[in-house]
Amino acid sequence: MSSKDGQAGGGAEGAPPEQLAFIRESVRKAKAPKAKPRTWRGAALAKELPVARVLVDKGVLHLDRYFDYAVPEELDADAQPGVRVRVRFGAGRHRVREGRREGGGLIDGFLVERVAESDYSGPLAALAQVVSPERVLSEELLGLARAVADRYAGGLADVLQLAVPPRSARAEQRPSPEPLPVPGAPEAGSWGRYERGAAFLESLASGGAPRAVWNALPGPEWSEELARAVAATLASGRGALVVLPDGRAVARVDAALTSLMGEGRHAVLTADAGPEKRYREWLAVRRGSVRAVVGTRAAMFAPVQDLGLVALWDDGDDSHSELHAPQPHAREVLLLRAAQDKCGFLLGSWSCTVEAAQLVESGWARPLVAGREQVRGAAPLVRTVGDGDLARDEAARAARLPTLAWQAVREGLRHGPVLVQVPRRGYVPRMACANCRAPARCRHCSGPLEAQGSGADLRCGWCGRDEGAWHCPECGGFRLRAQVVGARRTAEELGRAFPAVPVRTSGREHVLDTVPGTPSLVVSTPGAEPVAEGGYAAALLLDGWAMLGRPDLRAGEDALRRWIAAASLVRPQRVGGTVVVVAEPTLRPVQALVRWDPVGHAVRELAERAELGFPPVSRMASVAGPGEAVAEFLRAVELPPEAEVLGPVPVPVTAAGRPRRVGAPPPGEHWERALIRVPPGRGAALAAALKAAQAARMARGGGSGAGGGGGEAVVRVRMDPPDIG
Incomplete structure (x- = not known):
C-alpha cells in the first residue's frame, strides 16, 4: 500500500459512520464495470x-x-x-x-x-x-407427464415422446375447423339395462364427475353405450376421451359416435391413420376445435380441453401397456387424469380385472352392473368338457374335440356361424409322444420340436434342425400328438370334418373384422375374434388348460377375460346360443364363466392377493439384467425400509430365431430378475429410490432399459411389471 493510500485510508477512518458507508459505496461503484445492454455474442436478448x-x-x-x-x-x-x-x-x-x-x-x-x-x-x-x-405442450399436459414419470420411475422427456406426436409442418399450416355447437343430451338407450346406467348419463350431462367400473352385458351394444356416455359429457360443455385396445374397437366406437352425433364432433387418434393425419387430428384437439377423442393407447395423453370424462375399454388387454419407456399403463394414466382434472371416469369391460375390483372395493368408483335377470337374458348357455369327459371319450381326446363339441358345432351350423377359439397361433407349436405324453425334443439341443405344416418334417424351435426319424426316449414310441394345436391345424381338421362349410381363420397375420351371418366355421386366436352379423350360433373354447396352466399370477384372470370376450359374441341362450369350453369344470375361472360372474371372480382374486401381498394390493417393481449388474444395483439403491426384495432368479433365455418379449434378455445372454415389493402407500417412495439409483448409474456410464449406453451392463427397471410369474 502506498502512503497516499494510507492517508486516504486514515481520512476515511475518522469520518462519521454515514459518510464512511457512502464512501465505501462510491468506491464499489467506481470499481464495478459499466452496465451494458444484455447481449449474447453481440446479439440483443429479449427485453422481458x-x-x-x-x-x-x-x-x-x-x-x-x-x-x-x-x-x-x-x-x-x-x-x-x-x-x-x-x-x-x-x-x-x-x-x-x-x-x-x-x-x-x-x-x-x-x-x-x-x-x-x-x-x-x-x-x-x-x-x-x-x-x-x-x-403443443400445455401446462396441464406437462403436469400429467411429470406425474406419470414419477409413478413409473421414468424420465419426463420419455413420457413427452409418448404424449406429443411428431411434428408435421403441413398439418400445422392447415387451420382447424370451428367448434360445433354443444349437442343435446342423449337418451339413455341401452344404458337402461343397468341398475344405475341412466343415472350415470344424467350425472355426466349435468356437469357431474361420476366414477364407475362398468361390467358390460354380452353383445355388440357396448360401443353404442360408450358413444352415449361421450355425447352426455359433450352436452355439458366439456370434453371426453375414450381409449380402446385396438383399431377394430376404435372403428366400432367411431361409427357409433358418428351415427349418434354426426361428423366433426370427435377426433380419431390411431397409428394406422399415418403421421400427418394423426398430428392434424391431435392439433384440432389441442386447439379446442374438437372436444372428444377416440383412440388407441397413445390417445391416453390427448390434450382434450375442459376434460369431463375419461373412459377405458377392456383394461386387461395387453395392448394398453405401453412398450416404450417408462412403459405406463393406460388405466393408470387415465386414473391420474381423473384425479388431476377432477373429471368423470369409466372403466368398462365384459370381464373384470383385479385392479377394477380394487377401485370398487376402495370406494373410489361405483359398480355399474346389470341385474342377474338381465345377465341371464343376454348371456349364452355355457357347457364344459373336463378331463373326466375326455377320459371316457378316448377318440375325441386324441382329436382334441370331444363329442359334445362336435354336437355343438353341427347344431350351430344349422343356424349360423360357429366360432372356434384356439389359444395358440400357428400350426403346431408343441409336439409330444402320443403314448406317454413326454415332450418331443431335439436330439442336438433339447429344444422343442414343431410341425410346420401338414405332412411336413419336424423342426427344432431353437436350433432349426430338421428331425425326420424321431422316437420317444422315454417309452420308445414313434407316434406324435400336438400338445397345443394352432389355428391353422384346427382349421384343417374342421375343414375335413365339415367339407361343405366355409372355414375362415383370424389371427396375427390376418385379422378379420366381421364375418357374414351365414353358416361357416371361424377359427381364431384370442383377441382376434371377428364380429358375426347377428352373433355366432355357437362357440368352442379349446385347450383351456393351456391358458390356465401358464406360470403367471394373472393366468386365471386372463383366461376368463379371453373366454368371456369370445362368448360375448355368441347369441343369447334364449335363441339357442351355446358355448362349449374344454377345461376342468371345477376350476374357479371355468365356474365364473358358467355362472357369467367375472366380478365375483375378480373380488375373490383380490382377496387372495391381499392375503399374500401381491399386486395390486402392493406395489412392485422388477430389476432385470446380468446377475452381477443386478446385484450391484440392489446394493446401491436406497430402498424404503418397508421394501422386500424377492430373488434374483434366472430369466428364461430367448431361443434363437424366436421373437423376443419386451424386457427379455437378448439371445444368448443370461439375465436375472429381482422383484421389489412395498406395502400400499409406499409406491411413490419406491419409484423415487429406483429412479435415483438408475440416474446415478447412468451418470457413471451405466446402461439402462431406456436406451442408455455405457461401459456397464444394462439394467432394466420397471414399475408394475405385467408378468411377475
Missing part, C-alpha cells in the same frame, strides 16, 4: 423474461431436469411456453444445473417457461431455433 427454461429431449434420467438458455430478441415473439425448440447440447459440456455454454450439436426440446433471471451465474447459450410457434 430473457431466460428460457428448456426440457431437452435426451431421454436419460440423470439429465431429467430443465436447462436455462438465453432468448435472442429475434426469437422473442415465437419463444413462448409450450413450443418446440432446438438448442445446443453437447456431450460433457453441460453445467451442474441449468447453465449451458455453447458447444455440441443441436437437439430438440420443449420450452417450458420464461423467467427473468437464471440461477446459473455463468454465460448462457442462446436458443438456436424455435421449430414452430405452435404451443
Whole structure:
C-alpha cells in the first residue's frame, strides 16, 4: 500500500459512520464495470423474461431436469411456453444445473417457461431455433407427464415422446375447423339395462364427475353405450376421451359416435391413420376445435380441453401397456387424469380385472352392473368338457374335440356361424409322444420340436434342425400328438370334418373384422375374434388348460377375460346360443364363466392377493439384467425400509430365431430378475429410490432399459411389471 493510500485510508477512518458507508459505496461503484445492454455474442436478448427454461429431449434420467438458455430478441415473439425448440447440447459440456455454454450439436426440446433471471451465474447459450410457434405442450399436459414419470420411475422427456406426436409442418399450416355447437343430451338407450346406467348419463350431462367400473352385458351394444356416455359429457360443455385396445374397437366406437352425433364432433387418434393425419387430428384437439377423442393407447395423453370424462375399454388387454419407456399403463394414466382434472371416469369391460375390483372395493368408483335377470337374458348357455369327459371319450381326446363339441358345432351350423377359439397361433407349436405324453425334443439341443405344416418334417424351435426319424426316449414310441394345436391345424381338421362349410381363420397375420351371418366355421386366436352379423350360433373354447396352466399370477384372470370376450359374441341362450369350453369344470375361472360372474371372480382374486401381498394390493417393481449388474444395483439403491426384495432368479433365455418379449434378455445372454415389493402407500417412495439409483448409474456410464449406453451392463427397471410369474 502506498502512503497516499494510507492517508486516504486514515481520512476515511475518522469520518462519521454515514459518510464512511457512502464512501465505501462510491468506491464499489467506481470499481464495478459499466452496465451494458444484455447481449449474447453481440446479439440483443429479449427485453422481458430473457431466460428460457428448456426440457431437452435426451431421454436419460440423470439429465431429467430443465436447462436455462438465453432468448435472442429475434426469437422473442415465437419463444413462448409450450413450443418446440432446438438448442445446443453437447456431450460433457453441460453445467451442474441449468447453465449451458455453447458447444455440441443441436437437439430438440420443449420450452417450458420464461423467467427473468437464471440461477446459473455463468454465460448462457442462446436458443438456436424455435421449430414452430405452435404451443403443443400445455401446462396441464406437462403436469400429467411429470406425474406419470414419477409413478413409473421414468424420465419426463420419455413420457413427452409418448404424449406429443411428431411434428408435421403441413398439418400445422392447415387451420382447424370451428367448434360445433354443444349437442343435446342423449337418451339413455341401452344404458337402461343397468341398475344405475341412466343415472350415470344424467350425472355426466349435468356437469357431474361420476366414477364407475362398468361390467358390460354380452353383445355388440357396448360401443353404442360408450358413444352415449361421450355425447352426455359433450352436452355439458366439456370434453371426453375414450381409449380402446385396438383399431377394430376404435372403428366400432367411431361409427357409433358418428351415427349418434354426426361428423366433426370427435377426433380419431390411431397409428394406422399415418403421421400427418394423426398430428392434424391431435392439433384440432389441442386447439379446442374438437372436444372428444377416440383412440388407441397413445390417445391416453390427448390434450382434450375442459376434460369431463375419461373412459377405458377392456383394461386387461395387453395392448394398453405401453412398450416404450417408462412403459405406463393406460388405466393408470387415465386414473391420474381423473384425479388431476377432477373429471368423470369409466372403466368398462365384459370381464373384470383385479385392479377394477380394487377401485370398487376402495370406494373410489361405483359398480355399474346389470341385474342377474338381465345377465341371464343376454348371456349364452355355457357347457364344459373336463378331463373326466375326455377320459371316457378316448377318440375325441386324441382329436382334441370331444363329442359334445362336435354336437355343438353341427347344431350351430344349422343356424349360423360357429366360432372356434384356439389359444395358440400357428400350426403346431408343441409336439409330444402320443403314448406317454413326454415332450418331443431335439436330439442336438433339447429344444422343442414343431410341425410346420401338414405332412411336413419336424423342426427344432431353437436350433432349426430338421428331425425326420424321431422316437420317444422315454417309452420308445414313434407316434406324435400336438400338445397345443394352432389355428391353422384346427382349421384343417374342421375343414375335413365339415367339407361343405366355409372355414375362415383370424389371427396375427390376418385379422378379420366381421364375418357374414351365414353358416361357416371361424377359427381364431384370442383377441382376434371377428364380429358375426347377428352373433355366432355357437362357440368352442379349446385347450383351456393351456391358458390356465401358464406360470403367471394373472393366468386365471386372463383366461376368463379371453373366454368371456369370445362368448360375448355368441347369441343369447334364449335363441339357442351355446358355448362349449374344454377345461376342468371345477376350476374357479371355468365356474365364473358358467355362472357369467367375472366380478365375483375378480373380488375373490383380490382377496387372495391381499392375503399374500401381491399386486395390486402392493406395489412392485422388477430389476432385470446380468446377475452381477443386478446385484450391484440392489446394493446401491436406497430402498424404503418397508421394501422386500424377492430373488434374483434366472430369466428364461430367448431361443434363437424366436421373437423376443419386451424386457427379455437378448439371445444368448443370461439375465436375472429381482422383484421389489412395498406395502400400499409406499409406491411413490419406491419409484423415487429406483429412479435415483438408475440416474446415478447412468451418470457413471451405466446402461439402462431406456436406451442408455455405457461401459456397464444394462439394467432394466420397471414399475408394475405385467408378468411377475
